[in-house]
Amino acid sequence: xxxxxxANAIERLASRLAAELGPERVSASEAVRARHGEGESYHAxxxxxxxxxxxxxAEVARIVAACRDxxxxxxxxxxxxxxxxxxxxxxxxxxVDLSGLNRIVRVSVDDLDVTVEAGVTRKQLDAxxxxxxVFFPVDPGADxxxxxxxxxxxxxxxxxRYGTMRExxxxxxxVTAAGDVVRTRSRARKSSAGYDLTRLFIGSEGTLGIVTxxxxxxxxxxxxxxxxxxxxxxxxxxxxxxxxxxxxxxxVARIELLDEVQMDAIERRFGLGHPLQPTLFLEFHGSxxxxxxxxxxxxxxxxxxxGGGFRWAASEEQRRALWEARHGAYEASRALRPGxxxxxxxxxxxxxxxxxxxxxxxxxxxxxxLVAPIVGHVGDxxxxxxxxxxxxxxxxxxRVEQIHDRLVRRAIALGGTCTGEHGVGYGKAKYLxxxxxxxxxxxxxxxxxxxxxxxxxxxxxxLPRP
Amino acid sequence: xxxxxxANAIERLASRLAAELGPERVSASEAVRARHGEGESYHAxxxxxxxxxxxxxAEVARIVAACRDxxxxxxxxxxxxxxxxxxxxxxxxxxVDLSGLNRIVRVSVDDLDVTVEAGVTRKQLDAxxxxxxVFFPVDPGADxxxxxxxxxxxxxxxxxRYGTMRExxxxxxxVTAAGDVVRTRSRARKSSAGYDLTRLFIGSEGTLGIVTxxxxxxxxxxxxxxxxxxxxxxxxxxxxxxxxxxxxxxxVARIELLDEVQMDAIERRFGLGHPLQPTLFLEFHGSxxxxxxxxxxxxxxxxxxxGGGFRWAASEEQRRALWEARHGAYEASRALRPGxxxxxxxxxxxxxxxxxxxxxxxxxxxxxxLVAPIVGHVGDxxxxxxxxxxxxxxxxxxRVEQIHDRLVRRAIALGGTCTGEHGVGYGKAKYLxxxxxxxxxxxxxxxxxxxxxxxxxxxxxxLPRP
Numbered sequence: 001x002x003x004x005x006x007a008n009a010i011e012r013l014a015s016r017l018a019a020e021l022g023p024e025r026v027s028a029s030e031a032v033r034a035r036h037g038e039g040e041s042y043h044a045x046x047x048x049x050x051x052x053x054x055x056x057x058a059e060v061a062r063i064v065a066a067c068r069d070x071x072x073x074x075x076x077x078x079x080x081x082x083x084x085x086x087x088x089x090x091x092x093x094x095x096v097d098l099s100g101l102n103r104i105v106r107v108s109v110d111d112l113d114v115t116v117e118a119g120v121t122r123k124q125l126d127a128x129x130x131x132x133x134v135f136f137p138v139d140p141g142a143d144x145x146x147x148x149x150x151x152x153x154x155x156x157x158x159x160x161r162y163g164t165m166r167e168x169x170x171x172x173x174x175v176t177a178a179g180d181v182v183r184t185r186s187r188a189r190k191s192s193a194g195y196d197l198t199r200l201f202i203g204s205e206g207t208l209g210i211v212t213x214x215x216x217x218x219x220x221x222x223x224x225x226x227x228x229x230x231x232x233x234x235x236x237x238x239x240x241x242x243x244x245x246x247x248x249x250x251x252v253a254r255i256e257l258l259d260e261v262q263m264d265a266i267e268r269r270f271g272l273g274h275p276l277q278p279t280l281f282l283e284f285h286g287s288x289x290x291x292x293x294x295x296x297x298x299x300x301x302x303x304x305x306x307g308g309g310f311r312w313a314a315s316e317e318q319r320r321a322l323w324e325a326r327h328g329a330y331e332a333s334r335a336l337r338p339g340x341x342x343x344x345x346x347x348x349x350x351x352x353x354x355x356x357x358x359x360x361x362x363x364x365x366x367x368x369x370l371v372a373p374i375v376g377h378v379g380d381x382x383x384x385x386x387x388x389x390x391x392x393x394x395x396x397x398x399r400v401e402q403i404h405d406r407l408v409r410r411a412i413a414l415g416g417t418c419t420g421e422h423g424v425g426y427g428k429a430k431y432l433x434x435x436x437x438x439x440x441x442x443x444x445x446x447x448x449x450x451x452x453x454x455x456x457x458x459x460x461x462x463l464p465r466p
Numbered sequence: 467x468x469x470x471x472x473a474n475a476i477e478r479l480a481s482r483l484a485a486e487l488g489p490e491r492v493s494a495s496e497a498v499r500a501r502h503g504e505g506e507s508y509h510a511x512x513x514x515x516x517x518x519x520x521x522x523x524a525e526v527a528r529i530v531a532a533c534r535d536x537x538x539x540x541x542x543x544x545x546x547x548x549x550x551x552x553x554x555x556x557x558x559x560x561x562v563d564l565s566g567l568n569r570i571v572r573v574s575v576d577d578l579d580v581t582v583e584a585g586v587t588r589k590q591l592d593a594x595x596x597x598x599x600v601f602f603p604v605d606p607g608a609d610x611x612x613x614x615x616x617x618x619x620x621x622x623x624x625x626x627r628y629g630t631m632r633e634x635x636x637x638x639x640x641v642t643a644a645g646d647v648v649r650t651r652s653r654a655r656k657s658s659a660g661y662d663l664t665r666l667f668i669g670s671e672g673t674l675g676i677v678t679x680x681x682x683x684x685x686x687x688x689x690x691x692x693x694x695x696x697x698x699x700x701x702x703x704x705x706x707x708x709x710x711x712x713x714x715x716x717x718v719a720r721i722e723l724l725d726e727v728q729m730d731a732i733e734r735r736f737g738l739g740h741p742l743q744p745t746l747f748l749e750f751h752g753s754x755x756x757x758x759x760x761x762x763x764x765x766x767x768x769x770x771x772x773g774g775g776f777r778w779a780a781s782e783e784q785r786r787a788l789w790e791a792r793h794g795a796y797e798a799s800r801a802l803r804p805g806x807x808x809x810x811x812x813x814x815x816x817x818x819x820x821x822x823x824x825x826x827x828x829x830x831x832x833x834x835x836l837v838a839p840i841v842g843h844v845g846d847x848x849x850x851x852x853x854x855x856x857x858x859x860x861x862x863x864x865r866v867e868q869i870h871d872r873l874v875r876r877a878i879a880l881g882g883t884c885t886g887e888h889g890v891g892y893g894k895a896k897y898l899x900x901x902x903x904x905x906x907x908x909x910x911x912x913x914x915x916x917x918x919x920x921x922x923x924x925x926x927x928x929l930p931r932p
Contacts, residue, residue: 110709110818111847133713153658164656166665167633182905188814189846190630191883192619192669193890194898194928195910199632199665203658220715243576247599249686249752286715290756348654352576380655381577417657424659432660439648444661446916451909462660 004092009070010049013094016066017052025053025100036077036087036095040142042343042389043085043427048075048095055100057173057181057212064210065179067094067456075458076206078148079121081140083344084425086152086205090460098147101212104128112218113170113187118147118211134218137162140421141327150211152423153203157326160246160379161253161285162219164421166202173213174201177452187215200447205423206458208451222285225253226295227313227322230302231277235259235362238278239355241305242378245282246351248301250294254283255379256326259362262333262373269332270325275309280378281326283319326375333373333386340371340388343400347411348382348420357414358383364403370396382420409434429464470558475536476515479560482532483518491519491566502543502553502561506608508809508855508863509551509893514541514561521566523639523647523678530676531645533560533922541924542672544614545587547606549810550891552618552671556926564613567678570594578684579636579653584613584677600684603628606887607793616677618889619669623792626712626845627719627751628685630887632668639679640667643918653681666913671889672924674917688751691719692761693779693788696768697743701725701828704744705821707771708844711748714767716760720749721845722792725828728799728839735798736791741775746844747792749785792841799839799852806837806854809863811870813877814848814886823880824849830869836862848886875900895930 010028017026027033028050037047049072054060067074073093080087089095101117104125108114109132116125122136123143129135139156140149148154150172155164162168171185174197184197201211232238242255258266258279267274284294295312302310313319325332334342349357358374365372365385376383385407387400408418408431418424418431433441441463448455448463476494483492493499494516503513515538520526533540539559546553555561567583570591574580575598582591588602589609595601605622606615614620616638621630628634637651640663650663667677698704701723708721724732724745733740750760761778768776779785791798800808815823824840831838831851842849851873853866874884874897884890884897899907907929914921914929 108816108818109713111816112712113816153662155656155658159656163633166656166662167629176905176909180905180908182909183903184906186878186883186901187816187881188848188883188886189817190621190625190632190814190848190886192621192885192887193883193894193901194906195670195674195913196619196632196662196665196668197902197906197909199662200913202662204661208661220713222715246578247575247686249688251752286717287756287759289759290753293753293755348656350574350577350579350653351655352574382654382656412652415653417652417654417659419658420654420656421658428659435652435659436663437649439642439646440650440660440663442646443642443648443663443917447661447666447913450912450916 005049005072009072013066013070013072014050017050017063020062020066021052021054021059027051036097037089039080039082039085039087041083041085041427042341043088046088046090048089049092051095051097053097053100057175060096060175060210060212061179061181063094063096064175068179071454071456073456073459076151076210078119078145079143081142081144081148082152082425083422084427086423086425086461088426090426096210098145105213107132109134113215114218115213115215116146117213118145120146122146129218133221135221136216136218138165138168146214147211150202150214151205155421157254157256157377159377160255166199168217169198169202169214170217171215172198172201172211174209174211176209177454177457203423205425205461207448207462208457224288224291225283225285225319226291227283227319228295228298229274229279229281229311229322230307231275231279231309232305232307233277235278235359236355237306238280239351239378241280241301241307243351244301244305245298246379248297250297251284251286251290252282252379253285254281256281257376257378258329259358259374262329262375265332265336265373266325266329269328269335272325281322329375330386333388337371337388337390340390343387343389344384345404346382346384346420346422347408347416347418348380349411349414349416351381353414354378354381357410360410361385361407364406368399368403370400380420381416424462426460429462432464471515471538475538479532479536479538480516483516483529486528486532487518487520487525493517502563503555505546505548505551505553507549507551507893508807509554512554512556514555515558517561517563519563519566523641526562526641526676526678527645527647529560529562530641534645537920537922539922539925542617542676544585544611545609547608547610547614548618548891549888550893552889552891552927554892556892562676564611571679573598575600579681580684581679581681582612583679584611586612595684599687601687602682603685604631604634612680613677616668616680617671621887623720623722623843625843626721632665634683635664635668635680636683637681638664638667638677640675640677642675643920643923669889671891671927673914673928674923690754690757691749691751691785692757693749693785694761694764695740695745695747695777695788696773697741697745697775698771698773699743701744701825702821703772704746705817705844707746707767707773709817710767710771711764712845714763716763717750717752717756718748718845719751720747722747723842723844724795725824725840728795728841731798731802731839732791732795735794735801738791747788795839795841796852799854803837803854803856806856809853809855809866810850812848812850812886812888813874813882813884814846815877815880815882817847819880820844820847823876826876827851827873830872834865834869836866846886847882890928892926895928898930
């Protein structure tokens, strides 16, 4: 573990930042520091030495320049919703809280794009776009900031139709480790002009520079939206049904799998009256006739795949209740074991291997006597396991960690990835060599060294310590 | 311009490669070298010193290692269809002809993905996939290799619906400048595990490493496909109609704009009976009912936008004739001026600025008395100008170059890019600082130096000479 910055350097930096931003926008208070060192994860928190609150790209550039002069680490912070310790200040330094960069700079309905500052939240953007008849589709569940979603390469329930952040960001404004302000790309819908800096920063978790502004793709609000639920006696049946739905080319916008333990949690919390079996929640976007047609086709497929309990959420109210239950899955899970700590992880495998990967994981969880619902963005082969850990139960965390380790290795062995959407942080850095090989990790280290030669940008994240 | 490799180094290398690959797979023949130094562009050709014909990733790695030992430049070659001089061996060296890496390694219909070697061509892949009821959507017109399409970040007529190569490549196998074999990513549909090496290689034109294998996303063949044509008295009307079609969320799979000069060329060649006006060719993919519904909606929109001559290509035969004409546009253009050399360029701008950008360009072309049809992937804001140059007309090339230069600068000034899909090669390298700023180009140079410290990978391409 690298050394902490000496106290006198932090003091000099605090004075300089107070002069740059005003004293009220730099904090060394214990409470503020503690709050900024803790994501929504089970990983040990690590507070920064200082927290700075810039309000513009230029201010972020000045903070980076000051930190560089003092050789102090820099950790960007959005809404604190990350799950793999992305915001833990492992070597102390300055947390750059970007929530003050919260302007929606411009919206173009004709071009179907929007430019926002990094601290704009998903719900804030949604509220601004709704009256225009357009929307931004990436939905990771939490009300994360757009900057945070870029940093982790976020995705969510609608990815099967609209893609991840990588497919939906046109351009970024970034403050580099050298303190320069760079725009990665034009607003054109596509370009072959040079290396793809945009995608390089997406998913880089603040380790290559700080994203301060982004131009995003928008989509027209669909004319009609409809939803459905169905249950299956086996996981295999549910996944086979999903494969058929996708192959029919139906306009699926969401297709979520909840296993029997997750359904148990949801039924206890929301009482929707579904059987405690592997269950699919589906949503279709399209024309009125198109979603009705999809409804009928899916109904037939479910029956063919041995599923049952097919229910169409005919009204907007029913549809909303359905997705409220889906989005409340994590909260409902925690109620299965009051007082327990959550340990949430995600992996992603080719869909043909999904049933196998989930079944083996469920078996191990049950055999170990642990509580851990499973829910997945099944159209992408991505699923989440939410382990619930009793902090007073000796050895439980160690057992969970063992099963988690086997889960990640299994996903990689099946041709998948150690994380589909939560990112690496410091929680999963150790799996990168297994997934990418030494050669792949070596190329990533080349990138890191080229962009951040002094190693000040969010140290200890993404890449494993050498 | 850097120095050529000394002749004795080339001789040593020729012997070593002959020993590695067999003498019949290394050529120093004038004809073979000349053919490999010339793309489909107006740029001056530049033959390599040697051409090597590997048949596997391992052989490519051995060629790269041999070239590195002798410090000889390496230029990868697919089908020779690039348009910006990407394959010109500006400093000589070894051309690596990848056409022998032509295996389709595996197809998974359940996972909707396919793994191919880099030398597989678009049409070869299409023929293999068609009976499976799936397809790979990226269609740049030419029968390029998949490796070439990755190298330039290709796209085409279906990009408005299915995206470019950047959205449709899951994973790559790459031989690095160090001669290592690296797989950039797993087969999972999405991943947040580390830096996006895949997208970094897409569009890098062989300057960071050689792509030898790729895993691509597939799509189910749509149940129904339908097409339509309509004409507009003004370009503004045509573009306004496109914006409305996209905003309605209709299942547009292709939407192409042909200007009056391009329509003149097509009518002379194909005689479809369309008026010589700005014209849209459209295609919809979906269910039978869905494409019929789209047909009706578009017909109404065309009338509202002041368009006319709306014709539905009801039969498969009519639809095929329509797209044959579209794909024959370049050939038809050349017939406008027999004996002329083609000078094809592309830019891409936000769609709200497209009519303005095309109109200004058309005006300048006409005022200069030049012949240059314009055709565009209008849903993306991308368009092509095919200047036809009489080699015997003194000063004509210079006039074209002047108008071309103004076109590129105009596109960038309107928030666009110097190339939407042809790539940079050495033809457009000089525009990168204008488009990306010095800061953006500096980051790209960092990437290049990190991946290719000796500057042997396709030198003189993408980045402008310092």
